[in-house]
Amino acid sequence: MPHALETRVLLEHAEDPRLATLQGYKELVDGYSTLEKAYRSMEQDEVLKALEDSGLRGRGGAGFAMGKKASFLPRGDMEKYLCCNADESEPGAFKDRELMQRNPHQLIEGIAIAALAAGIGRAFIFIRGEYDRQADILDAAVLEAYEAGYLGEDILGTHRNLELVVHRGAGAYICGEETALLDALEGKRGNPRLKPPFPAVQGLYGGPTLINNVETLSNVPRIVAKGADWFRQYGTEQSPGTKVVSISGGVRRPGNYEISLGLPTRDLIYELAGGPLPGRSVKAIYPGGSSSPVLTAAEAMDLPYSFEAMAEAGSMLGSGSVIVADDTVSIPHMALRTARFYHHESCGKCTPCREGTNWTVKMLERVVRGEATPMDLDIISSVQENIMGHCLCVLGDSMAMPVSAMVRKFRGEFEQVMAAGEAEHGIDPHLVVDLSPEALGAAS
Numbered sequence: 084m085p086h087a088l089e090t091r092v093l094l095e096h097a098e099d100p101r102l103a104t105l106q107g108y109k110e111l112v113d114g115y116s117t118l119e120k121a122y123r124s125m126e127q128d129e130v131l132k133a134l135e136d137s138g139l140r141g142r143g144g145a146g147f148a149m150g151k152k153a154s155f156l157p158r159g160d161m162e163k164y165l166c167c168n169a170d171e172s173e174p175g176a177f178k179d180r181e182l183m184q185r186n187p188h189q190l191i192e193g194i195a196i197a198a199l200a201a202g203i204g205r206a207f208i209f210i211r212g213e214y215d216r217q218a219d220i221l222d223a224a225v226l227e228a229y230e231a232g233y234l235g236e237d238i239l240g241t242h243r244n245l246e247l248v249v250h251r252g253a254g255a256y257i258c259g260e261e262t263a264l265l266d267a268l269e270g271k272r273g274n275p276r277l278k279p280p281f282p283a284v285q286g287l288y289g290g291p292t293l294i295n296n297v298e299t300l301s302n303v304p305r306i307v308a309k310g311a312d313w314f315r316q317y318g319t320e321q322s323p324g325t326k327v328v329s330i331s332g333g334v335r336r337p338g339n340y341e342i343s344l345g346l347p348t349r350d351l352i353y354e355l356a357g358g359p360l361p362g363r364s365v366k367a368i369y370p371g372g373s374s375s376p377v378l379t380a381a382e383a384m385d386l387p388y389s390f391e392a393m394a395e396a397g398s399m400l401g402s403g404s405v406i407v408a409d410d411t412v413s414i415p416h417m418a419l420r421t422a423r424f425y426h427h428e429s430c431g432k433c434t435p436c437r438e439g440t441n442w443t444v445k446m447l448e449r450v451v452r453g454e455a456t457p458m459d460l461d462i463i464s465s466v467q468e469n470i471m472g473h474c475l476c477v478l479g480d481s482m483a484m485p486v487s488a489m490v491r492k493f494r495g496e497f498e499q500v501m502a503a504g505e506a507e508h509g510i511d512p513h514l515v516v517d518l519s520p521e522a523l524g525a526a527s
């Protein structure tokens with residue numbers, strides 16, 4: 084049930100299982116009435132303008148204005164595509180899963196209206212391979228929508244068409260990166276492409292393509308139904324609307340909460356998620372999923388939870404996934420765990436990411452084993468600097484940003500862990516290089 088500090092728009096009636104059916108969606112939230120209005124009586128530009136005026140920013144990570152992105156697609160009769168990004172594989176993110184599971188028709192209606200705004204006739208939902216249950220729910224909902232005439236040819240007798248296919252991924256995080264997603268949809272190995280050209284110009288099968296996140300597209304029906312001013316009553320000037328925030332880690336009530344953007348981060352953690360477990364305190368948070376630079380509790384708590392406030396604090400709102408580390412969490416171990424994830428998921432296409440994630444894992448393993456020296460911390464930081472901004476996609480940066488923030492903000496803790504590990508294990512003799520003249524002479 085909703086908490087008093089929540090503002091439920093996308094999650095309205097989410098607790099009612101009837102919402103997942105076509106009939107329930109129509110009865111509970113007047114579902115598909117906006118699609119009907121838009122397809123029957125609105126011009127493409129009118130729909131597009133409502134989206135642009137709303138200031139809706141992408142909810143998948145980068146926060147780019149959705150209406151503006153849709154406006155980049157060229158006009159004309161060429162084949163254009165819409166891809167809904169439902170890959171949701173970043174550690175800490177689980178809001179799209181809930182949106183698809185509880186209200187699949189809201190997403191389908193949003194896709195159909197966004198397709199109208201950009202003159203698109205073919206759409207795909209690319210869903211994370213492990214989301215079997217949600218993919219089944221979507222398959223059933225898409226079938227219902229086809230049968231009711233909301234999808235397919237000549238939608239509601241308007242001579243407008245939209246084909247929608249649910250495509251299951253094979254469980255690779257990198258396929259959430261928009262161009263890797265396109266390659267995967269085309270049946271290739273999911274590797275990011277060089278940009279430009281951007282997908283809006285040359286995307287799926289070489290055609291102009293609009294790619295948006297599940298939550299972004301789920302916002303579309305209400306914006307078109309109620310208008311940009313209605314949407315802007317929520318959130319802040321630069322972060323309009325509500326946001327479904329996934330909160331996990333050391334809190335009493337982890338879960339998804341829908342808030343008006345700009346709510347104090349303290350309320351998010353202490354009121355909605357119930358604060359840390361008994362006897363513990365918050366040490367640090369990832370404010371926007373595992374790729375966001377960590378903030379210390381002191382830095383984070385008084386910040387409004389918005390795109391701009393997180394950016395000003397040197398981090399990011401990302402996908403809106405808050406991971407809370409309490410005082411029992413070892414930051415060096417958290418850094419290692421983060422690095423291992425990105426190393427494992429790196430596609431290996433470019434050197435700074437492929438080698439940098441590998442080196443970082445190896446160096447952090449030395450840190451926690453007590454085999455590193457303080458100079459190694461500087462080397463770790465320097466490796467992160469050499470990754471950031473030098474890769475084909477931002478997966479490399481996604482490891483470098485949080486790891487470098489952890490080393491910078493918790494250096495003392497890294498040094499303590501190194502000292503404790505050294506006291507416990509001693510230094511591995513294989514790692515000590517003997518630079519004495521005798522040894523060097525023998526080697527030569």
Ligand SMILES: Cc1cc2nc3c(=O)[nH]c(=O)nc-3n(C[C@H](O)[C@H](O)[C@H](O)COP(=O)(O)O)c2cc1C
Pocket residue numbers: 140141142143144145146147149168169170171172173256257258259260261262294295296297299300476477478
């Ligand atoms: C490695 C990587 C993984 C990503 N995973 C996702 C994802 O699972 N879902 C998502 O919506 N965006 C993901 N993104 C961001 C997408 O590339 C893209 O920006 C987003 O889907 C655009 O939608 P939006 O504008 O509605 O946010 C990922 C980016 C990177 C670099």
Ligand code: SF4
Pocket residue numbers: 257275428429430431432433434436437474475476477478479480
């Ligand atoms: S940054 Fe990493 S994941 Fe992205 S293209 Fe380069 S190697 Fe692949």
